[in-house]
Amino acid sequence: RIKKVLRNVDKVENHLRQLVEEHEQIYDENNLRDYVDVFLKKMKSERNNPNTTFDEDQLLKIVGELFVAGTETTSTAIRWFCLFMIRHPEVQEKMRNEINDVIGTSRFPSLEDKQNLPYCEAVIHETLRIGTIAPLSVPHGLASDLKFNGFTIPKDALLIPNLYSVFFDEKIFPDPYDFKPERFLDEKGNLKNTDKVLAFSLGRRVCLGEALARMELFLFVTSLIQRFTLEAGDIKNIPSEKGTMGITYAPKDFVLKAVPT
């Protein structure tokens, strides 16, 4: 699996490199079409500055972060959400009832509503847990020797965190393979244990976009459920909870029908 992820990372980097090269070939200073063109302009103007950080490596990293870290992750979470809603219509019904009770239908949900929609929040946490979008987080290099559980892991070793093992640990999440948003609610309906879903990893290098992703997910999925009932496009073909490993762990393609409520 790890080798496959690393191969996929290479493929994405090659694709991005090609994209930047194409931009360089047809670059026209009087017609800046997008972010890459603007960055190229800055690169050219900094050509004689030995300390510049506006170089091709930096550009590739930024474009990668926008596409992979910033877009692919959140859109994959939304695809998992739609898949779970198809498979668990009772859950989307409960979400819709909560949204109708708290907000109604005359306006879209806003971030201020977040604290009043604990069931919706529980569904998002359960989606991030079972969806396991970044099961192996991001590899890290060790800056110095590390002693852990009686082992010494040498400096420069590559550490690959296994978030999957946390999400499906039955000591933390009983019946870990069942989609049960209720596991995050106490008897009064308040949220609990949400800090155990380490979808964004933790520590100094925790996901930089966590707050943004949580906002996007909340606004997107609550607005979707407020306005639409999500169903399988083909009733004989209910999408599988078994995903496929690419840069992220994502659902296999499926057809979604969104029926206005």
Ligand code: HEM
């Ligand atoms: C559901 C959505 C997302 C998930 C599940 C997710 C997950 C992760 C994970 C597991 C890491 C690795 C943390 C580590 O190295 O320990 C990470 C890193 C990162 N994420 Fe996200 N992410 C999401 C959305 C976003 C968004 C929306 C952005 C930016 C707009 C973003 C930007 C980044 C960046 C820049 C890093 C590298 C941070 C660093 O190395 O210091 N992510 N993310």
